[in-house]
Amino acid sequence: MPTGEYSDRRWTLADLASLLHATVGAAPDFVVQRPASADSDDPHGLAFCESERYLKIAEHASVGAVILPTGSAIDGKPYLTADDPRTAFEKFLTLCKRPLPLATGIHPTAIIHPDSHIHDTAAIGAYVVVERAAVIEPGARIFPFCYVGESCLVGTGSVLYPHVVLYQDVALGQHCTMHSHATLGADGFGFSWDGNTWRKVEQIGRVTIGDNVEIGAGTTIDRATTEATTVAAGTKLDNLVHIAHNVSIGPHSALAAQAGIAGSAVLGQRVTLGGQTGIADHTVVGDDVTLAGRTATSRDLLRPGAYYGNPAMPLPEGLRVAALLAQLPRLHDRIQALETALAERGDNTG
Amino acid sequence: MPTGEYSDRRWTLADLASLLHATVGAAPDFVVQRPASADSDDPHGLAFCESERYLKIAEHASVGAVILPTGSAIDGKPYLTADDPRTAFEKFLTLCKRPLPLATGIHPTAIIHPDSHIHDTAAIGAYVVVERAAVIEPGARIFPFCYVGESCLVGTGSVLYPHVVLYQDVALGQHCTMHSHATLGADGFGFSWDGNTWRKVEQIGRVTIGDNVEIGAGTTIDRATTEATTVAAGTKLDNLVHIAHNVSIGPHSALAAQAGIAGSAVLGQRVTLGGQTGIADHTVVGDDVTLAGRTATSRDLLRPGAYYGNPAMPLPEGLRVAALLAQLPRLHDRIQALETALAERGDNTG
Amino acid sequence: MPTGEYSDRRWTLADLASLLHATVGAAPDFVVQRPASADSDDPHGLAFCESERYLKIAEHASVGAVILPTGSAIDGKPYLTADDPRTAFEKFLTLCKRPLPLATGIHPTAIIHPDSHIHDTAAIGAYVVVERAAVIEPGARIFPFCYVGESCLVGTGSVLYPHVVLYQDVALGQHCTMHSHATLGADGFGFSWDGNTWRKVEQIGRVTIGDNVEIGAGTTIDRATTEATTVAAGTKLDNLVHIAHNVSIGPHSALAAQAGIAGSAVLGQRVTLGGQTGIADHTVVGDDVTLAGRTATSRDLLRPGAYYGNPAMPLPEGLRVAALLAQLPRLHDRIQALETALAERGDNTG
Structure with a gap:
């Protein structure tokens, strides 16, 4: 399965409580594998609910577990609570991130100008070209096929994805x-x-x-x-x-x-x-x-x-202009009606 | 000539009649080299005419030959007839297609992660990078400079053009x-x-x-x-x-x-x-x-x-709103005229 | 300094006068290093002023020197004069241009089809792919990672930047x-x-x-x-x-x-x-x-x-429509006022 990779990590709610500065509400041993949205049907997904509305959505969905605001609870589903469920969820996203692979050092196929300056802790991928007087600072990561021209600077920790x-x-x-x-x-x-x-x-x-x-x-x-x-x-x-x-x-x-x-x-x-x-x-x-x-x-x-x-x-x-724009045909008709009325009135009084 | 390639194939109308499920109307031995539009001046081009209008255009153009609806004819020009000239023409386009060149197998400059899965019938071009756990299925074609990241799947027969x-x-x-x-x-x-x-x-x-x-x-x-x-x-x-x-x-x-x-x-x-x-x-x-x-x-x-x-x-x-939008200055003038008329009328009756 | 490159050239105003077909107004030995805008604070920058307005801006800025229209002068700043200051400035830009580096000839990593035609004076960079029947004419420069497909033509002196x-x-x-x-x-x-x-x-x-x-x-x-x-x-x-x-x-x-x-x-x-x-x-x-x-x-x-x-x-x-568009709410109110007035008037006369 090509995206099997995506789901090979696992956390119990108890683990996550400490990692996300949250509290276990129910089922500390329940295992989640990935973040999910409140309406997901992923039995190992962990979602967050900031409001009653999303709590209701999650209640009716088969998402595995949820993060709720401190003081809330949900029936029949494992959950965590946190003061700020969104922030806790974003921490979980960060935990789940898999950086694209790139080895530190310079790939043998990279073409590096001898008068460039590449820090030892930088990573330069396959088929990268770095020209003269370029500077690649500590921890920078340059993915395959990037072209770093003359006198360019890639600052500490910066990332250039492929191409x-x-x-x-x-x-x-x-x-x-x-x-x-x-x-x-x-x-x-x-x-x-x-x-x-x-x-x-x-x-x-x-x-x-x-x-x-x-x-x-x-x-x-x-x-x-x-x-x-x-x-x-x-x-x-x-x-x-x-x-x-x-x-x-x-x-x-x-x-x-x-x-x-x-x-x-x-x-x-x-x-x-x-x-x-x-x-x-x-x-x-x-x-x-x-x-x-x-x-x-x-x-x-x-x-x-x-x-x-x-x-x-x-x-x-x-917004008012946009609304009136859609009413232009009616405005046009109203102008026409006024003209007709005035003309008739003119006839009446003429 | 750099685009000489483009025109080195030839078909007689008789050949094409059988390939396109069409019927020769005139000049079965006439040679066409490429598709063209009805108004083209290409003496070896083959166009199609769905309507009288395009038939007239083709009549006055020097395009070599045309595909007409069954039952139609054109004076002084080789032609085919087909129940659906557009479909016959699209078949001719398909005949003329030259796929971009790419050899089956893995180009020696491609960098393939050992834990990826590339089918024997796939084609991987020069300077391609395929990362871990990627799957390239039968007949897929990956052109030069593509980056296929971790755990990606390229399905059977899919094509990734360069970059x-x-x-x-x-x-x-x-x-x-x-x-x-x-x-x-x-x-x-x-x-x-x-x-x-x-x-x-x-x-x-x-x-x-x-x-x-x-x-x-x-x-x-x-x-x-x-x-x-x-x-x-x-x-x-x-x-x-x-x-x-x-x-x-x-x-x-x-x-x-x-x-x-x-x-x-x-x-x-x-x-x-x-x-x-x-x-x-x-x-x-x-x-x-x-x-x-x-x-x-x-x-x-x-x-x-x-x-x-x-x-x-x-x-x-x-569309009505767009038309009225262009008339806004006139609508404005009409409102102003109404105001003036009403003010005058007010004076008259005042 | 990574962009040190950018400023390692120097010209005296006297040098530039002859290169730009301009005349020294003041300070022929003053050294400029690069073009600048009139409001720049670059003490070695050379700007141009086409109008009084920009001359005033330059006067109050610390830009090093300026190019003025023939007959003009500026107090307390080195300057050149030229019949067309913009054109003189554009010539200076051309002088300052550093083409991206690329050696004439074919880089050993380029993959060139044997049936392509590459002129001896062309430059083909690293990791370029050139396919069959492609033609690269004299002086053309193809930067890294370009893909030049079958039967393509790159004319004399043309440049393809990376990718x-x-x-x-x-x-x-x-x-x-x-x-x-x-x-x-x-x-x-x-x-x-x-x-x-x-x-x-x-x-x-x-x-x-x-x-x-x-x-x-x-x-x-x-x-x-x-x-x-x-x-x-x-x-x-x-x-x-x-x-x-x-x-x-x-x-x-x-x-x-x-x-x-x-x-x-x-x-x-x-x-x-x-x-x-x-x-x-x-x-x-x-x-x-x-x-x-x-x-x-x-x-x-x-x-x-x-x-x-x-x-x-x-x-x-x-432009008139755009202006009236913003007034649509007011136009709407005016139509409503007309309707009200007419209705009242109708009551009065009814």
């Missing part, structure tokens, strides 16, 4: 995670029209990524024209996101899949963008701004808060 | 096709805000793909938080599609390019999504629902039928 | 640039519904790319069903763009990131598409048409000019 490309002058902070097929440092989209043709504007800047940044599969972050495209510490980018040249993204932001940020846009701290959002070039999005999915803006949004729509409006207004 | 990445616990059914740069099994975008920073929620689930699924270039399908992200049998995904963690897509659906499906959304059977569509997290899209291109929904769409717009509306309504 | 995939029958003109993770020649999304299932329509056509085309990271260009998907000379595509089967894009067009062009659409010359735009299948976009970001059309746009919105409207109209 990541760093062109040149790309600096990753510590404990970053780059998912497969991410491309950092490709040329920004810079061309100037000379009357007949697009003339290339060379892109000679860098990409600078802070600590604890995670970058999704297939995401692209272009090098700056000059200076750096930057993503600050703690920011998370989902898959297939596009970050253009000279963009600056502040710390602890989160951009969902397929978001696109055009050239020289500036995003502040704790900016949250839903999926398929778009920020036009040179636009400023301030701290603590949230854009709902598919929202777009070419105007600066400096006031903290949630926005929605295209053009982006404060969320309640955006 | 596909399967992280871990990714199971593909039989006769699946994964195009280049597809990434299956990367971490879902799961983070919880702890007041200061985004804390990673480990993603320990799987990806499960049914039989006969095709997945486009650059498409990403994230692993589930727990349990599985699933794409059921017969479903086709185009390029640059994003499927988030814990999404479930039913059988025989089709998602066009750049569609994005957010976390835990559920799509039923025979769901058809146009390009650049968006489905918000936890949204349910029922069986036989079609979304036109660029449609978005965060509301469940359970009734079968076609929808359009953002927010998604039943197609006729969505 | 580019060309399936088969893909012809690139001269001096093209393909960025990482671009996929050319994957199957078009062609399936026909047979009542129960999606039947694959084999895609046996080609991809043909003209001279001087640049294609962004992660962009996908599908092979045609028959004949060719074409991108004509001088056209530039940004990252994560999708070009479907049988699309034709004319010369000197520019498509920003995440644009999507559906099957058989035809774009003319000098078409400019903003980010996240969408063109529906079989739609024709004429010469000299510009679509602002996020614009979408399923109607032909044949008249030159700028368009905006979804559906696409001439730009001024599109």
Whole structure:
């Protein structure tokens, strides 16, 4: 069974209680094998219920066991209790994580430039290419087929999953995670029209990524024209996101899949963008701004808060506009009725 | 000539008549070399005409020969007739297909974990990495630079084109096709805000793909938080599609390019999504629902039928809203005219 | 220092004056190390100022030196003057460019089919695969991990950055640039519904790319069903763009990131598409048409000019609609007020 691997670990509820800082509610010897959702039918799954609603769901499902809020109980099912069931569950997820395999040291098929600097505790997988003046810091893990270009830095503990490309002058902070097929440092989209043709504007800047940044599969972050495209510490980018040249993204932001940020846009701290959002070039999005999915803006949004729509409006207004949009045919009919009424009235009084 | 390859095969119409279950209408010895469109100027191309309109187009084009509906004829051009010209033409396409080259067996540069299971009839290309406990079934073909992670399954006859990445616990059914740069099994975008920073929620689930699924270039399908992200049998995904963690897509659906499906959304059977569509997290899209291109929904769409717009509306309504949207300036003027008329009338009667 | 590389070159203003066809305004011996923006604090950076506004910015910034329009001057800062400061600056960018490293000749780990044709002056990097009948012309540079399929052509001076995939029958003109993770020649999304299932329509056509085309990271260009998907000379595509089967894009067009062009659409010359735009299948976009970001059309746009919105409207109209959209709640209130007034008026006169 190919995914047999997935379930070969086992914990009793008693074991888990101590690992997750939880308390056994019932059946300390019950064995769970993996996390599950409350509505799962996995007899060895462990789910969590934050609310009465999920507790009811779990009661009627055949999931093996649940983590409940301290003070709660469930009939006929093994359970743990914890002050924060979600956090306990997330700890269980962490326990269950199996990192992708990669041996410390340099795989014999990796091609490493003699003038690069790879720490002894780093792991460099099969068919990796590391160019001149690149620096791989302690504990970094570079999976197969990655290309680490000239003068790139992979910070302590950072992970590049298979097939990541760093062109040149790309600096990753510590404990970053780059998912497969991410491309950092490709040329920004810079061309100037000379009357007949697009003339290339060379892109000679860098990409600078802070600590604890995670970058999704297939995401692209272009090098700056000059200076750096930057993503600050703690920011998370989902898959297939596009970050253009000279963009600056502040710390602890989160951009969902397929978001696109055009050239020289500036995003502040704790900016949250839903999926398929778009920020036009040179636009400023301030701290603590949230854009709902598919929202777009070419105007600066400096006031903290949630926005929605295209053009982006404060969320309640955006929702009201969306609702009225669906009513446009009726609004049209009402205008027509008014015109008719007024015309008739005119006839009456004429 | 680099694409000379493309045209070195030849068939007489008589040959093709038997291969395509068609009948020669004229010129059985005429030689065609490749399929073409009705308006092509390729003297050795074979096109098909389903309708009078395309027959007229072909008549005026210099395409070599055509396939017509049984009972039709064309002057001055070699032709075949078939009950279903499109199906006959598609058979010709199949004849013309040249699979990308890949030798059966394991290329000496492939790095195969000794505890993986590769069937003798499978083909593993150059610079492929296959990790522990992976299973490659009969006739599967893995092209260069693919990464098949731990405990992955590649079902019978499935094809991974160059540069596909399967992280871990990714199971593909039989006769699946994964195009280049597809990434299956990367971490879902799961983070919880702890007041200061985004804390990673480990993603320990799987990806499960049914039989006969095709997945486009650059498409990403994230692993589930727990349990599985699933794409059921017969479903086709185009390029640059994003499927988030814990999404479930039913059988025989089709998602066009750049569609994005957010976390835990559920799509039923025979769901058809146009390009650049968006489905918000936890949204349910029922069986036989079609979304036109660029449609978005965060509301469940359970009734079968076609929808359009953002927010998604039943197609006729969505088209009406789009038409009225373009008339907004005129609607605005009509409201203003009403206000003026009413004010004047008020004056008159005042 | 990992990015030390980036700054180890130096020029005096006197040197640069002759290299950039500029004139020293002040401080010919001042040393600059790299280009910078006008608001930079880089004491060895050289910026350009096209306008009074940027001159003021540079005056207050600590950027080392600036290029000004002929006839201008700046107090207390080394400077050059040039008739066209932007062009002079772009020449400086070109001077600063460091091409990614790649040795001429074939890297010993590259796997080259004996029946391919690679010019002596081409450079083939580590872990490249070149299949049968492929042609690599003089000066072409193929970076690590590229896959050049059967019967593909890479024209003179063209560059494939790491991880580019060309399936088969893909012809690139001269001096093209393909960025990482671009996929050319994957199957078009062609399936026909047979009542129960999606039947694959084999895609046996080609991809043909003209001279001087640049294609962004992660962009996908599908092979045609028959004949060719074409991108004509001088056209530039940004990252994560999708070009479907049988699309034709004319010369000197520019498509920003995440644009999507559906099957058989035809774009003319000098078409400019903003980010996240969408063109529906079989739609024709004429010469000299510009679509602002996020614009979408399923109607032909044949008249030159700028368009905006979804559906696409001439730009001024599109902007007016966007403005009125945000006013929909107020328009709704005005309609309601009219209805109330008319009802009252009716009562008065009743």
